[in-house]
Amino acid sequence: MPDFATDIPVRLGVQIAPQHHASYAVIRDAVTRLEDMGVDILLNWDHFFPLSGDPDGTHFEGWSMLAAWAEQTERVEFGALVNCNSYRNPDLQADMARTIDHISKKGGDTGRFIFGTGSGWFERDYTEYGYEFGTAGSRLDDLAEALPRIESRWAQLNPEPTRDIPILIGGAGEQKTLRLVARHADIWHSFVSPEDLPRKLGIIETWAEKEQRDTASLVISNELKGRDESDAQALFDAGVRLFTIGVSGPDIDFDGVGRWLAWRDGLNG
Structure with a gap:
């Protein structure tokens, strides 16, 4: 397997999908x-x-929510899985991320914000909010143009971010997305199966060599x-x-999260 960050503790992230079909009180709690x-x-x-259930059900905007989480939480890292690059100017995205990063700085030396991003795909968002939908390829090209602007803006802001804000890129397209991962990402997120993961990592490594990037x-x-746990173990091994x-929600399975936390703790010893 190519050389990726494997000598680190396993971490568990929870995506709170009651962002739709729930009150904000449920989300806050x-x-x-x-x-x-x-x-x-x-x-x-x-x-x-909403992405499922009643298409006109209750829903809340994500970036405003992340700013609230920055103030509410004390320890946990947080971000979007993932931001849609199409909906906001790249320099604005950078400034929003930097501001949330500072809001989240509490007892530690740095903020806790993770900049998760992607090219977008949900056509209704685009059409009803007045954005050009384009094609999958054009949206990825827009993301490729945006990421250097975001990184450049972070270097110009006053005050600057409290840390090098980690960039998470989601997706598994081999010609464009994985090249962006190789060039810009600190975290690569996907739904790739354990069996196919080594091949995808090899593609990232190939792109990283072209980009002169150490992975x-x-x-x-x-x-x-x-x-299940056997699938998770296979992913860990990969x-x-x-x-x-x-x-x-609104009835969140906290017990299920607890089982995965116990699994994580077992791996971390």
């Missing part, structure tokens, strides 16, 4: 409970309408929903060190 349980990362998403610090992330699990 879930954030507090999950942080108290010992979850490492809390995640939401960047959509304007030794790249963290591999994958989703647990619908998988190099995954950040596992995510989505919870949906």
Whole structure:
């Protein structure tokens, strides 16, 4: 296997999917409970309408929510899984991320924000909010243009971010997405199976060689929903060190999260 960040503790991220079909009180309480349980990362998403159930059900905007989480939480890292690059100017995204990073700086030396991003895909968001949908390829090209601007803006802001804000890129397309991962990402997130993961990592490594990028610090992330412990172990063996699990509400399965936390703790000794 190529040289990725494997000599690190396993972490568990929870995506709070009651961002739709729930009151904000449910979301706020879930954030507090999950942080108290010992979850490492809390995640939401960047959509304007529900992705399942009643398409016109209740829903809240993601970046505003992340700013609230920055103030509410004390320890946990957090971000979107993932931000849609199409919805906001790249320099604005950088400034929003930097501001949330500073809000989240509490007792430690740095903030806790993770900049998770992707090219976007949910057509209704685009059409109802007035964005050009384009094509999958054009949206990825836009992301490729945006990421250097975001990184450049971070270097110009006053005050600057409290740390090198980690960039998480989601997706598994081999010609464009994985090249962006090789060039920019600190974390690569996907739903790739344990069997196919080594091949995808090899593609990232090939792109990294072209980009003259060392992947030794790249963290591999994958989703647990619908998988059991044997699948998770296979993902771990393939190099995954950040596992995510989505919870949906309003009746959140905290016991299920607890089981995965116990699994994480068993791996970390």
